[in-house]
Amino acid sequence: MKVSLIPERCIACGLCQTYSDVFDYHDDGIVKFAHTEDLTAELPDDKDTLLAVKSCPTKALIVD
Numbered sequence: 001m002k003v004s005l006i007p008e009r010c011i012a013c014g015l016c017q018t019y020s021d022v023f024d025y026h027d028d029g030i031v032k033f034a035h036t037e038d039l040t041a042e043l044p045d046d047k048d049t050l051l052a053v054k055s056c057p058t059k060a061l062i063v064d
């Protein structure tokens with residue numbers, strides 16, 4: 001599945017990484033992928049990643 005980040009929407013709440021270690025943070029707490037600096041990544045289908053996406057309070061995470 002394709003997952004995209006919209007850092008401008010991220011409020012650095014830290015929630016997404018509690019669900020999936022696909023997500024990591026810059027020093028200021030804004031979301032990034034753990035494995036790449038890209039804003040879009042093709043990831044294996046995974047329920048924890050999906051839960052993280054759905055749990056983001058500001059819709060900073062998008063799955064296609």
Ligand code: SF4
Nearest residue numbers: 010011013014016056
């Ligand atoms: S859950 Fe959303 S707002 Fe919170 S850190 Fe992750 S991307 Fe940012």
